[in-house]
Amino acid sequence: MTTTTGHPSPTVLISENLLERMPTLGERFPDVTFVELPLEGGELRPEYCGAHAMFRSAMSEDLFDDILRNAPDLAWVQIAAAGFDWMGGDVLAERVAGGMVTTRSESSLNVTIAEYCIGAMLSAARRLPDYFEAQQRSEWARYMGRDFIGSTVAIFGTGAIGREVAWRVAALGATPIGVSRSGAPAGQFERVITSDQFHTVLPEADYVVLAMPLTPETENMFGSTEFELMPEHAVLVNIGRGALTDEAALVEALESGQIASAFVDVFVEEPLPTDNPMWTTKNLVVTPHTSFRSDGNGARLERDFVGNLERFIAGDPLAGTMSHPELGY
The missing domain is CATH 3.40.50.720 (NAD(P)-binding Rossmann-like Domain)
Incomplete structure (x- = not known):
């Protein structure tokens, strides 16, 4: 237009x-x-x-x-x-x-949001939240991290934010795979698949970044079925919209160990109510819709x-x- x-x-x-x-x-x-x-x-x-x-x-x-x-x-x-x-x-x-x-x-805002995503994934790989919790207990804990290099990152949304995440992922030696409505090639994605095929990429995704818009097609796109398809060591990063996920299913997936951890910056209800279980969910890092602030x-x-x-x-x-x-x- x-x-x-x-x-x-x-x-x-x-x-x-x-x-x-x-x-x-x-x-x-x-x-x-x-x-x-x-x-x-x-x-x-x-x-x-x-x-x-x-x-x-x-x-x-x-x-x-x-x-x-x-x-x-x-x-x-x-x-x-x-x-x-x-x-x-x-x-x-x-x-x-x-x-x-x-x-x-x-x-x-795509630069700052992409940096947030990279920071979240590296933080999970090096288990920084675990070390922070150990520090609160004055415990000299030593955890085994995971290499980020060689990992696979599924990025849902290949627009301005998704592309900024993708080239940073590639620069760090990981493989960015895009998911979009059209499946058209974009940026530095190793490949892009259509959204109706997205289940096929979840079993190989070490990290999943949700950067797509909220539409009738993407609302509650991630629920219990999707979390079950992801590896147990997988990490979810949601900087899109809260309603892209079934929040109750995400809480269950984290509490049960179905996925390893999640970094969530967006929620169905904002500010997140003080009695919402996401505040205290195991291995969930909550940030108050601030990934763009810089x-x-x-x-x-x-x-x-x-x-x-x-x-x-x-x-x-x-x-x-x-x-x-x-x-x-």
């Missing part, structure tokens, strides 16, 4: 936290009018209704819908995130169907947005467009 005409002097709505991180936007684009959006609450204002574009992070979904309904010239919305499923509803779907372009910050994100977010703003002004195709609106990604 592309813009049909250039917008040499657009009005761009931008979330206040993003505008604070990018203080030189006005100097770089003197012909662009930037209008600040509040992170919380807020009412529809006249200057919102004349907007041509929006760069948003957190904001009131009610205000977002009001803008979509009342800004007829709004031709492009970019989000400061790697995925689309957390935002929008019927109004957004109607505008996208009518030609409005929606893009994500496709090169902003000090270099601001510069990457600005680079992604500026690149698309330049394309928008010129009337060129935008990067990171929603390629499958019917599936939400």
Whole structure:
């Protein structure tokens, strides 16, 4: 999907936290009018209704819908995130169907999330969580680690995040195997299989990384059957969405020793309730949806947005467009 005409002097709505991180936007684009959006609450204002574009992070979904309904010239919305499923509803779907372009910050968060995945897998290989627990007991414990080199990593999702994980895996001497809806070759994956064949790769997967979007096809994709297919030494890393797994089945797989360990950054309910058994599940490391947080994100977010703003002004195709609106990604 592309813009049909250039917008040499657009009005761009931008979330206040993003505008604070990018203080030189006005100097770089003197012909662009930037209008600040509040992170919380807020009412529809006249200057919102004349907007041509929006760069948003957190904001009131009610205000977002009001803008979509009342800004007829709004031709492009970019989000400061790697995925689309957390935002929008019927109004957004109607505008996208009518030609409005929606893009994500496709090169902003993939680096940090990929580094999280590599860190999690190496941590499991060298058994760092076990050593941390031993330290709490003042116990001089010595564990046998596993070589990461020579291992097989099944990466579900071959988009920007999956590709960043894949080349790092390959650089460390392991074999990245991709799983995607299409099965099309991508990046540095040794091979890519279609999602309807994914059971075939699980028995050989020393590590499984879930980096695919949440869709009706991927919801609860991993349950008891899938965990039973994985080797007992296998490690699961989920940085996609919590609902990609059956969380109760994951808890059971870890408690029973069906798989060795898991690192989970995303959950069906967030924040994770204090009484959720995942907090205390054996060999499960919980992180509070923070795999993307890093000090270099601001510069990457600005680079992604500026690149698309330049394309928008010129009337060129935008990067990171929603390629499958019917599936939400």
